[in-house]
Amino acid sequence: MSEEKASLSDERMQAMYRDMLRIRRFEETAFELFENGEVVGGIHVSIGQEACSVGACSTLREDDAILTTHRGHGHSIAKGTRLPEMMAELLGKATGLCHAKGGSMHIADVSKGHYGAHSIVGSNMPMAVGIGLAFHFEGKGQAAVVFFGDGAANEGSFHESVNLASIWKLPVIFFCENNHFASSTRVGYATSVADISARAGGYDIPGVTVDGMDVLAVHEVMVEAVDRARRGLGPSLIEAKTYRYFGHSRKDPQFGPYRTEDEWNEWKAKDPLLVAEEILGVSEAQKKAHLDAVEDELQDALAFARQSPEPEPDDVYEDLYA
Amino acid sequence: MPEVKMRTISYSTAINEALHEEMERDEKVFLMGEDVALSAISPATAGLGDRFGHERVRNTPISELGFTGAAVGAAMAGYRPVLDMRRIDFMMLAIDPIANQAAKLRYMLGGQVSVPLVIRAPEGGYSQNGPTHSQCLEAWFIQVPGLRVIVPSDPADVKGLLKSAIREDNPVLFVEYRSLYSLEGPVPEGDHTEPIGKAAVKKEGADITLIGIGSQARSCLEAAELLAGEGVDAEVVDPRTINPLDVEGLAASVRKTGKCVVAEEGHKSGGVGAEIAASVQEAAFGSLKAPIVRVAALDVPVPVHTKLEAIVLPSTEKIVAAAKKLLA
Numbered sequence: 104m105s106e107e108k109a110s111l112s113d114e115r116m117q118a119m120y121r122d123m124l125r126i127r128r129f130e131e132t133a134f135e136l137f138e139n140g141e142v143v144g145g146i147h148v149s150i151g152q153e154a155c156s157v158g159a160c161s162t163l164r165e166d167d168a169i170l171t172t173h174r175g176h177g178h179s180i181a182k183g184t185r186l187p188e189m190m191a192e193l194l195g196k197a198t199g200l201c202h203a204k205g206g207s208m209h210i211a212d213v214s215k216g217h218y219g220a221h222s223i224v225g226s227n228m229p230m231a232v233g234i235g236l237a238f239h240f241e242g243k244g245q246a247a248v249v250f251f252g253d254g255a256a257n258e259g260s261f262h263e264s265v266n267l268a269s270i271w272k273l274p275v276i277f278f279c280e281n282n283h284f285a286s287s288t289r290v291g292y293a294t295s296v297a298d299i300s301a302r303a304g305g306y307d308i309p310g311v312t313v314d315g316m317d318v319l320a321v322h323e324v325m326v327e328a329v330d331r332a333r334r335g336l337g338p339s340l341i342e343a344k345t346y347r348y349f350g351h352s353r354k355d356p357q358f359g360p361y362r363t364e365d366e367w368n369e370w371k372a373k374d375p376l377l378v379a380e381e382i383l384g385v386s387e388a389q390k391k392a393h394l395d396a397v398e399d400e401l402q403d404a405l406a407f408a409r410q411s412p413e414p415e416p417d418d419v420y421e422d423l424y425a
Numbered sequence: 426m427p428e429v430k431m432r433t434i435s436y437s438t439a440i441n442e443a444l445h446e447e448m449e450r451d452e453k454v455f456l457m458g459e460d461v462a463l464s465a466i467s468p469a470t471a472g473l474g475d476r477f478g479h480e481r482v483r484n485t486p487i488s489e490l491g492f493t494g495a496a497v498g499a500a501m502a503g504y505r506p507v508l509d510m511r512r513i514d515f516m517m518l519a520i521d522p523i524a525n526q527a528a529k530l531r532y533m534l535g536g537q538v539s540v541p542l543v544i545r546a547p548e549g550g551y552s553q554n555g556p557t558h559s560q561c562l563e564a565w566f567i568q569v570p571g572l573r574v575i576v577p578s579d580p581a582d583v584k585g586l587l588k589s590a591i592r593e594d595n596p597v598l599f600v601e602y603r604s605l606y607s608l609e610g611p612v613p614e615g616d617h618t619e620p621i622g623k624a625a626v627k628k629e630g631a632d633i634t635l636i637g638i639g640s641q642a643r644s645c646l647e648a649a650e651l652l653a654g655e656g657v658d659a660e661v662v663d664p665r666t667i668n669p670l671d672v673e674g675l676a677a678s679v680r681k682t683g684k685c686v687v688a689e690e691g692h693k694s695g696g697v698g699a700e701i702a703a704s705v706q707e708a709a710f711g712s713l714k715a716p717i718v719r720v721a722a723l724d725v726p727v728p729v730h731t732k733l734e735a736i737v738l739p740s741t742e743k744i745v746a747a748a749k750k751l752l753a
Contacts, residue, residue: 168502202535213537218501223525229494230526236495237502240455240480247498260521263491270486422536423571425594 116383123153143195144206147174151348154375156181158321168247170227175220184212187407196411225258235273246332254285274332282347287361300342315343346370437606439584440469455481458509493519500542513548527596528571556726561691573597574668578642580610585619602640624674630660641688648744676708683714693721
């Protein structure tokens, strides 16, 4: 048993498992709603990557910040985003977190330290540096975590942001979810290094690759990175190797020409929920209780979303200028 | 009303004063950009690093995308960053955080954030710096709802509008005209602000309206003087901000004169002048006695050679010629 696991209470470990389940069931539900035509706009699900969201966000305080991507439901839920308002946003309702202006790709709940899903790949990293700079000015030991994919690690914004955070020793954690695909482009084709964490060396910051299917392993490396950030020692780069079970978005089939069913099955055998049940010690009875609670919560969220009004025509001008 | 004391200072000194005063007034204001802290490369930022320290007057690496995005993030988190772009041409490396993020975040996130960011973007030619160091690109940004775009043409306005921009809760593209940096003019002492969204009549007249944007507001004033020598009484109007655009302020002048030349340093096609001509004719078509005429940079890049640059860029003489043709 690792030192970190020893320090986690059973209650916290059960909560971590339940959060993973909340994400999995939220996204399965969202996908069904999407296929039924109830979702306004597109969605990108992160099923298979739940250990990254929960492993990372379980180390954060409410006044820490996250920024995520177009594939951000998991991070949003793990950071405490309100589910009814999030579901309402997917269904295009006026009560949605973004008042039906942003949709799935721009979920944000600033009251919970969630500074937004950002749909332009790589755009969130410079903004995370700025939030880190604000935290540095404030001096309250807050950290900013920015989630991005293996594809975004090839954007210039990644390199400029890591360099800025390094020279200014900002409390920013660059969390790369290497799910192996940038849409249909394999990471091995598009990326100069086998481990994206190796790029940390170019900016003189710690870089570590972790098993992104293991929630506890992710939690452990995050604890260290968050501690560094809080103590003013600067940024870290974490690469979690994980796998996207579904296609990139709505039109992309699960097994496109870019991957085989065999590969998919290999990763599926390491499913983060199965791994978590084992390492966190979740019994069948506990699992059943979590599932029931999650279903209730989701049904409530869905009922709220379905009963909510659609936006009014005049809302088109709302929130453009402060 | 207490008497307002005026003194004569330059456009760049007026910028410098506005930055000093706003940083003094609000500790959430900070400055970022290349060479802002130590160097005396720009008179607009001289002395700020010594006065406020290098945490708040923060030199950046040459990473326009990175530090512009960082400014957006800091603004979301409650600060009021002021960016120094050196030249608007360099800002092309940072379009995503400006057009996709700063301008849209408040709207896209359902009003959860505001982005009180000022991007100071010095621009323009008449300096033999060639195609990538002479552009005037403000027209691009009136196509981006969510951004304020300010185009001050004299020392009093640049000071008053920069102070208002820093206090504004929305992202502002604050265009400065490099050819005006040494222009001197009267500026009120003390806390002088100008309203965002109000055009100003810079010279009254009855025969023709000359609308000038930025550096060309200055050229229009010179043109009005030359025209006065020929018995023409021209009115010069400066929109001062182009988002929001004070269409009514411009149209009021055109209703009076019936004729209008609009001059800008940017290219003619799809320019600010095109937008102004369209908006003014929608508002004042019945008063127009002739089509609105545009004077602008030719639709070619700005060449280095003095002679070629003069052919491409607008000038006082070109405005006079356009006005005389309209009055003939």
